[in-house]
Amino acid sequence: MTKYYIEELSKYDGQEVEIKGWVYNKRSSGKIKFLLVRDGTGIVQCVIVKNLVPEDVFEKFDLLTQESSLIIRGKVRKEDRAPGGYEIDTTDIQIVHIAKDYPITPKEHGIEFLADIRHLWLRSTRQHAIMRVRHEIIRSIREFFDSRGFTLIDAPIFTPAACEGTSTLFETEYFDLGKAYLTQSGQLYGEAGAMAFGKIYVFGPTFRAEKSKTRRHLTEFWMVEPEVAWNDLNDNMELAEEFLEHIVASVLKNRDKELKILERDITLLQKVKKPLPRISYSEAVDILKKNGIDFQWGNDFGGTDETVISSQFDKPVIVHRYPAEVKAFYMKRDPENEKLALAMDILAPEGYGEIIGGSQREDDYDTLVQRIKEHNLPMEAFEWYLDLRRYGSVPHSGFGLGVERTVAWICGLEHVRETIPFPRMIYRLTP
RNA sequence: UCCGCGAUAGCUCAAUGGUGGAGCAUCCGGCUGUUAACCGGAGGGUUGCAGGUUCGAGUCCUGCUCGCGGAGCCA
Known part of the structure; x- marks a missing residue:
């Protein structure tokens, strides 16, 4: 079975891939949602559009928290608006583990706090x-x-x-x-x-x-x-x-x-x-x-x-x-x-x-x-x-x-x- | 070991000696292209510890604890 890594996504333009990783950040605009997933080799933006995915997949987005682990499937597409140049049109999300209250938020932190974690x-x-x-x-x-x-x-x-x-x-x-x-x-x-x-x-x-x-x-x-x-x-x-x-x-x-x-x-x-x-x-x-x-x-x-x-x-x-x-x-x-x-x-x-x-x-x-x-x-x-x-x-x-x-x-x-x-x-x- | 600086919400920071606030995170609601998204709402505090001054201390003073930076020493 092929292992897909974010670093190599450009090789799979137009193809279905499966990424195993963690939630880096997420953004939502109602009926279109953006999930930033990292797998250790890079970060990719996954797009989830209502009406294009099953209802339960769309709802799983709301359960995900920063650093929760997941397996996500979808089609790779070149997209200049996405960080990294490629994004994934999501077809399925499998939640592996929900992270609760990840301490490092997308804001500035002090060196002492970060050193402890x-x-x-x-x-x-x-x-x-x-x-x-x-x-x-x-x-x-x-x-x-x-x-x-x-x-x-x-x-x-x-x-x-x-x-x-x-x-x-x-x-x-x-x-x-x-x-x-x-x-x-x-x-x-x-x-x-x-x-x-x-x-x-x-x-x-x-x-x-x-x-x-x-x-x-x-x-x-x-x-x-x-x-x-x-x-x-x-x-x-x-x-x-x-x-x-x-x-x-x-x-x-x-x-x-x-x-x-x-x-x-x-x-x-x-x-x-x-x-x-x-x-x-x-x-x-x-x-x-x-x-x-x-x-x-x-x-x-x-x-x-x-x-x-x-x-x-x-x-x-x-x-x-x-x-x-x-x-x-x-x-x-x-x-x-x-x-x-x-x-x-x-x-x-x-x-x-x-x-x-x-x-x-x-x-x-x-x-x-x-x-x-x-x-x-x-x-x-x-x-x-x-x-x-x-x-x-x-x-x-x-x-x-x-x-x-x-x-x-x-x-x-x-x-x-x-x-x-x-x-x-x-x-x-x-x- | 010495010198200097600091400690306030989970995190980053405000608050003239006079009712401790904001942003992020969390929870609830809204939004069909977001870029640390945004908008509205909610919960969240023994202000490092122990004393002292004062009508009143997060704020001033003393001691302690912890941390940061520098010196010495070294890569």
């Missing part, structure tokens, strides 16, 4: 569009790496110690083995993967227990982390810019309707093509000073600093060679200046902040041991990681891209909480 909010047009863009971003991420011969290596969620030793981790009891922590990055495991497979990517959820309360933070978020053996910092930056170009191009090509629903100005997105502007940390500091910001060389950039730097460019900007002191222990130092790490961040335009952070990794055993000591990290937990420098160590690099910040930027959203189906924030664990 996130499980229902996902049915709304705007949230629907965002989730489809998110899906396209994730699909294109996999496509990018898969088509370049990368192997997906899943990193564990439970870890014995902090990967970077800086941020606050979620802690849990792990049987008789003591404390375990939820991962804040799959990178160290990715490095092991790169030594085994050459080029790999880790893609999974990560967790940060910091009490951040900003539009850019979640406690649980998704990160994709490629790692490539033999790549230096320069190779890493090239990979990152090709990667971003691919993601943005895929969304522009395959999700243009959704971007339109979100009223996203796509002219800036169309500019995301390599090469991206590259500036050093020191040059970024100069930009801040020129803009009247009192910034001390050696500090890390804050949210406002990132906005000022990125506003100088009309596409994402790569900032490289940060002071080693503000960066993680595993980053290789710049041979030309020991104070600098071979790190690079990519700042998204329009104030969306850091979407990519990466580096060339320290590949010398003795140096890495020294770094672990300097950072007061437990040596035992890193013995396996040090093995990667004991047995055929090679230069290698990688980066991490935050999926939610990327979705927020591409969709042009105010807050990352709308970029993930069920956001986890400091004060929100439900639904």
Whole structure:
């Protein structure tokens, strides 16, 4: 039996179809009634005219409420007056379930109210569009790496110690083995993967227990982390810019309707093509000073600093060679200046902040041991990681891209909480 | 943890210290092309909680709870 979806209605012009879905909205003008039905792929207007349908079908319309589920049959007809361009001349309505007092009405609602009913909010047009863009971003991420011969290596969620030793981790009891922590990055495991497979990517959820309360933070978020053996910092930056170009191009090509629903100005997105502007940390500091910001060389950039730097460019900007002191222990130092790490961040335009952070990794055993000591990290937990420098160590690099910040930027959203189906924030664990 | 803002009908918001209202949603009625349809009617309130000032508090003051935004930290 043929399954009909609203998204594909144009294929069935003039034919009888059966749509299974939910009531999105309805309007009545006495003897002619309009039912807007959604099925997850789109919305179609169904017309019910008295005298053209049996009496009981005409009367069923009055029983239907917003989000009631139903199966509707009728003939597809091209109709410019209908939203979507096609409408259905209804012949039969089968009510499956009547929804009582659906809380989201066709009017404005506050963010707090909607967040509490996130499980229902996902049915709304705007949230629907965002989730489809998110899906396209994730699909294109996999496509990018898969088509370049990368192997997906899943990193564990439970870890014995902090990967970077800086941020606050979620802690849990792990049987008789003591404390375990939820991962804040799959990178160290990715490095092991790169030594085994050459080029790999880790893609999974990560967790940060910091009490951040900003539009850019979640406690649980998704990160994709490629790692490539033999790549230096320069190779890493090239990979990152090709990667971003691919993601943005895929969304522009395959999700243009959704971007339109979100009223996203796509002219800036169309500019995301390599090469991206590259500036050093020191040059970024100069930009801040020129803009009247009192910034001390050696500090890390804050949210406002990132906005000022990125506003100088009309596409994402790569900032490289940060002071080693503000960066993680595993980053290789710049041979030309020991104070600098071979790190690079990519700042998204329009104030969306850091979407990519990466580096060339320290590949010398003795140096890495020294770094672990300097950072007061437990040596035992890193013995396996040090093995990667004991047995055929090679230069290698990688980066991490935050999926939610990327979705927020591409969709042009105010807050990352709308970029993930069920956001986890400091004060929100439900639904 | 710190700073700022907020909490009134199911929802979004009004209400000079002086009888708490409107739109949407719900229910009833009308309309043969509606576009967040429209028109008429009805029901719906311990104004977040606890105190205080006042003849009188949704409104002013204090404390608390919850939420939002920002800082720090980070992707």
